[in-house]
Amino acid sequence: MRLESTDVVVIGGGVIGTAAAYYLTRAGTRVVLVERRGIGQEASGANVGLVTLFSGHSLDEPEPGPLYELTRASIEAYKSLGEDLGLDIEYEQCGGVMFAETEERLAVIRRAYEGYRAHGVAVEWLDARGVRECEPAFASDHILGGVLCPLNGHINPLLLCRAFARGARRHGARLMLGTTVQNVYHGNGRVRAVRTSEGDIPCEHVVNAAGAWAADIGEMVGQRLPVAPARGQILVTEAVPKFIHRVVSGSEPSARQTRRGNVIIGSTVEDVGYDKRVTPETITEFAHDAVPHFPRLAHLSIIRSWAGLRPATPDHKPVIEMSKDVPGLCLAIGHSRRGICYAGGTGQAVAELVTGRPPSLALETFSLSRFAPAEGASR
Amino acid sequence: MRSVGCVVVGGGPAGLAAARTAARYGVRVLLVDENAELGGQYYRQMPAAFGSGAALGRETREGRALIDEVRALGVETSLGATTWAIFDQRTVAIATADHTERVAAHAVVLATGAYDRPVPFPGWTLPGVVTAGGAQNLMKGYGVLPGRRVLIAGSGPLLLVVAHYLLQGGAEIAAICEAAPMRRLWRHAPRMLPHLDVVQRAYRYRGEIARAGVPFFTGHVIRRALGAGEVTGAVVSPCAADWTPLLGDRTFDVDTIVVGYGFVASLELARLAGCGERWDDARGGWVATRTREMESTVPGIFIAGDGAGVAGSATALEEGHLAGLAVAARFGRLTSREYSREASRGRGRLLHLAGLRRVLDELYRYGPGLSALAEDDTILCRCEEVTHAQAAEAVREGADHLYGVKVWTRAGMGRCQGRMCGPALGELIGRVTGRPAALAGVFTPRPPVKPVRLAALAEERS
């Protein structure tokens, strides 16, 4: 059955897809978003909600670069998004502490600290006591020192997706939920239509924002995309008065406290295919490892747990570009562990790429061609 | 990790019966219950400190006898122990206050019972509104009245039992409001003949209520709890056959409202273990799918007792017995001829009870009109203080499943893990979408199915 045609079909209703739909509609394009379950129900709804400018990933990028810029663009977007859409997305820049317990680690952190500092990013060096003072709820006998980044924080990822979806709808996007993409038609040099369980949608552009299932969509157009599911398990406690004030990085598992008062403890990174079960070994391990670092946790009860499937690429960086092999196809995939950090910036980049405007961010790092054919790249 | 023949989760009638039967045939049984004493709700015991003879009613004494029998058979019991998950291969996770352990079970009997259906209505969160089960636990379990001047609203024979305990305890009952129309009872007379004992008991309670001068309304529902810091009054009104409220408010001065509109089966562990379930319209809720041997859709996991009210306890005992038999048979503890004989006797008794249950299911059939009691600002999710209006807004924005409303409003994210709001939320989604409540689904089960302290989780013993 042929449905009404549109400019862009966005495949995937997670944070990337809804962000893309939002910015695309604001740029004046007609958008249909197709999602086989509901908004934000996979990795986008299963993470810790961290939004960090300086954290573990920075150690791989010891000077602020494209990942930093992508995060910064997202943060700017989040600051006003809630207000624009009449929805509190609970974004808080509470500050983040990254610490080291070994000299080796300390040196790595120091290098990144200096690189960021040299570029004017507001990071502070902390000695052991400084780390403890920044976050009194955190206990460790082995802290050597660390970095405070006042701009690190957290957000409610479920409400973030809701906000983007609401915004997209308000600007005219049609959201087809509970609808599965069955094929992407391309011929005569570009994408033509998307076949869904509800009918065919003729379109000029397609955005692949299918998260951990991006490779399935890629196959429909003959692409081998290097995205594989990486399970992350998370535990959540009952709500209690605020006692963890910062985002603390450097211990596994991490623990951060939400606006409501629940403490989110996580997460694993596992290669188990599409298995979303929470395992008893992880529960025991998290309890065993988190309590010594946050002693008050001992008294709290776990009331929830979940597992999400991150869309992981071999280098943990996303692919954001107009496909070179399939004209009209935009890739917004592989956000690995930092989808929430990159969503705002990615959405804006997608809107620019699809409408042919000059991109505000340098996107070369996010090209698919950086992957050798063996790792999986387009044919 | 230690290994046990049969783990029975839940020490109420079904669990006790399953443990007794399995143990009689020589199966090594571990019976786990989160309370300090066995008995569950129906066989609730008074605290040991009250002395061995302490009992306010028949059920307590009956329960005591069964508990003593189970103990005498050498069944290992773990009390104050919460079963918080079932993992692969029937690995049961059990936590106490300070540690947790995983037990590999060759067979599991889930006898986790049921809880009172939470029914949102204006003022339902006020202190002084208690469930029928909550009132019973207080009276049977501690000899304490929930209040001094009580209104009872609900449906089913349990209301009469609660009234009996209240009157015996010296409380005043302002009124009893049975939602069902209870018309043309004579139609059911033939099918009730085999169950005269139940009918007699019902009439005895009705007589007691009438002699106490307590007004008994049929076809009436609770509308509102009045009061600021606690209940000071109750408003009721007539209702239609499907329990939809009608005009004609009546107000009573009370300090307590006992609410009893049926039960929700506690299926969280069964769901987590992958057991199948189906929607039951008469109950207005989900029930576990089982073979006539009480086995669930997961091999080796049996489910007994699902709390269908007063008749439910007799059924629970029989189901527990059948589950225990099936477990014993799996362990080769009885010949297939013995098993056939015993099982068919048990099934015969269940069939007999099914006749009674069918009448009760018809008389007290769940009325979806109850979902019209709530107003926009009535709390739906008690834990997270989410109103009906907030939940409805999420549904209109595209969240047509319990999960969708949960992630956008926090309904179901509280300490009760969605137990208090799940049923009503399903009905609200049904109303807003115009589709059956069953399609709204359930909250995805994940470990732990009950809250467990991190200190206990951190201390895993084998």
Next chain:
Amino acid sequence: MSPEARIPNVPRGRALTIVVDGVRVSAFEGESIAAALLAEGRRATRWTAGSGEPRGYLCGMGLCQDCLVTVDGAPNVRACMTPVREGLRVESQRGFGEWSQ
């Protein structure tokens, strides 16, 4: 505040004293905190975190999480599932309680 709600002629454990919001209250060994509070007509155990509304005993079987009180400094304890003992300190709690341990 309604008068004593204990049913007469029920044998109970030995008498003891607990402290409720700073006030000494009689109870009996074996009772749950909820039973002891309700026996004295004390209904509200907590006030919610969001709108500060009163809550108390509802289900009596540890499921509804509304009878939460702070016991000996530890918040979010279910009154209906916790037995009394001599000298136990019970405090009704606002929101999710205070951590005085």
